Amino acid sequence: MARRGRILRYFSYALLLAVAALAVFALELDLRVRNEFEGRRFALPARIYARPLELHAGLRIPQADVEDELRDLGYRDVQRDDQAGWFQRKGDELDIAVRPFIFWDGAQPARRVRVAFAEGRITELRDAEGKELPLARLEPLPIGGIYPAGNEDRVLVRLGDVPKHLVDALIATEDRKFFSHMGFDPRALVRAAASIFSGRMQGGSTITQQLVKNFFLTPERTLRRKFTELVMAVLLEAHYGKHEILETYLNEIYLGQDRDRAIHGIGLGAQFYFGKEAKDLTLAESALLIAMVKGPAVYDPRRHAPRALERRNFVLRETKDQGFVTLEQYTVARASPLGVSPRPVMGTSPYPAFVQLVHRQLRRDYDEKDLRSEGLRIFTSFDPRAQGAAERALAKRIAQYDKERRFGQPGLEGAVVVTDTQSGEVQALVGGRDARYRGYNRAVDATRPVGSLLKPAIYLTALSEPARYTLITPIDDGPFLWKSRGAPDWEPQNYDKKFHGMVPLRTALAQSYNAATARLGTEIGVDKVLANVKKLGVERELRPFASTLLGAAEMSPLEVAQMYQTIAAGGFRSPLRAIREVTTQEGRPLARYPLKVEQAFAPEPIVLITSALQGVVREGTAQSLKSFLPAEIAAAGKTGTTDEQRDAWFAGFTGDRLAVVWLGYDDNRAARLSGAAAALPVWGDLMAALVPEPLALAQPDGIEQVWIDPQTNLRGDSQCAGALELPFAQGSAPRERSPCATVAGAVVDTVDTTVKKAKSWWERVFGR
């Protein structure tokens, strides 16, 4: 009797222990379920947008470029009066149904606009009634994001925004008893268990179980895992309502892969496969998305269309068989094609170099964690047209050089930076020969010797003292020896290995004479020059040696761009920036990065150096630009070639854009590169594709334009042989007249000046 009692006691202890263990297990799972469920709902990537294209009468943009932008935005060329997001081409006109969008400065509603083009510009902009519109802003193109772990991307939807037929299709196919079970379906489980024996493993998982499955990182399919998932599903149902679970499921399901970007949730799925919002999905489209739940790679409609179609139709059939849709609806849906939109492969971003710059600038103001989870909307100055032109130009030339082997072995690398001359906004960034590669961003991180690119700083310093130096001051391009205690003797050579004697200052820059420049630099003082380099916006400390003047200094293409930016902006320095505004996910404004200017130089020396840089293009080392741009553009620029031709640079600007191009090898090998031969064609191609604005020199009060007779370096007139009209600081131009100057010449020039002044007044008052 006693023994039986003892066995019973031990048995009940064991049972108690087992129950306790189970309880602890369950509690642990419970905590886990709640943590995961709460946490999962909020990790949204930050979305990065390009600049919005602002249409207005007078804008210089070819019609084809606007159409490209619309297509990239996912606009279809099918007119749908009840929806936005389409455009129709009618000859030289575009009829656009612009989508609504929440900008930093508020919500912009959907609207219809009619745009007329002629000769590469917009001539008219009207609304649907035909009334003239001053401005029409398109929504900005998304160009990338900052993603949470695993590069998961999603667009959140509320259950209320999801079409009923999508939910119906889901229930019908994946979990018929969703609304009645408590997390798992016993009968489905039994069926699944049986199926192991029959050889055809069926899922048997409810929607809740599938959701729980996503909480785990590793896809184990053991019995123990299945049991854990089951318990967790029950716990989930205990804590959260059916609608919450369903909504989370719809935002969580994995629907495919876009290179390195994982597509999660039907909100993003609708965008990715159909270019529309989830609430606009048709029955057939919803069925396709549900069909992919079972296996988005296997049933990828773009890669395995017949298989996807078959499964979609299976889903449709189930939906009909369970009474969610009528026979008629089913028939119509079944007959429709897959309807998947052609979508360019984007990955996390097709523009990794620019996105990296944005990310870096954001890290200064935002927590990394917040950037990856709060769904911030980042509005940038990115210009897809400028980027496209830069990428194509670089790729084309590198491919050509690789083939020709004119410049060392194949495998040449490069970088391009494009900015707006007046605002310092970065419009395009190419980080390497493969623009899509997300890795080493040479535009921002490759510091290379800049060679002659630093010379304009020397000449700018000289020209700031007009009593000593003007554009025509003769300087000595003779052999130059720099002796300095503790440093080896320095005797710079010219590119053509010749010395040219006394040359006008502007010629020494145009031809990039090293001897003359070194002498000039040391005469003025290396410290003065470096101080100006700093004022131009270069923050890096440069070594105060004479050799720095000829470009032993190392900088990145972005830093070079900053330096030339200050010149292009008339002496006003603006820090290069890529971000304009940041809002929350809902569109509430968070931050704005305003335009900042600082007057670093008086306008007069800037006008002089700009004129000298135009000389580089007109008659100097960048002459070959003639074959890319018409003379009226009057671009300014500087070629740069470094020691043993390891680097080829070109930095230059037109009226509206500035660009810096670098070419070289990552391992720094000697490459026989020359700035003019290798980098300039990239710059030329890129600018020519963007229809540049002519560069017009400013005319500040302290500058006068004077005709010079180059034979005598004296004041002449336009009728002198080889005469040049050059800017001078007031009072610094030669007073003495050259013998070639005549009265008739003086009259002609006076009339000319008057006509010019009248024309510019006319233009100011009456417009073009």
Added chain:
Amino acid sequence: MGTRIRSIAILLLLLAGCATAPEPGPAPAPVEQAPPPYLGPRESVAVAGLLESARADAAAGRLPTAAASLERALRIEPRNPRLWQELARVRLQQGDYAQAESTAARSNSWAGSDSALRAENQRIIEDARAARR
């Protein structure tokens, strides 16, 4: 077009010289025709609209929005001195005196011979300097 105007103008000048009693002497000093008084540049419709809304926002104290509209306008007409001046005024109102001064200087660089505009820029610069003291 330039050379034709030039030739006609020269012809007219010579004729004018013949018409009046010619006085022997050295060549007359070149006469500079000062441009007529400033009437205001004609802004494009787009920019005019943005400028107007910026002014309204600034008057209502919505300064960041005003600045944003002006920057949008500057992307369309970067050489318009009135836009830069308006931006300088907004910076002044925002208390960013360093930027107010620089932006007014930027406006001056495009102002040409417009003395009224320049004078206004000078006032903004002086206000900014005074505020910083």
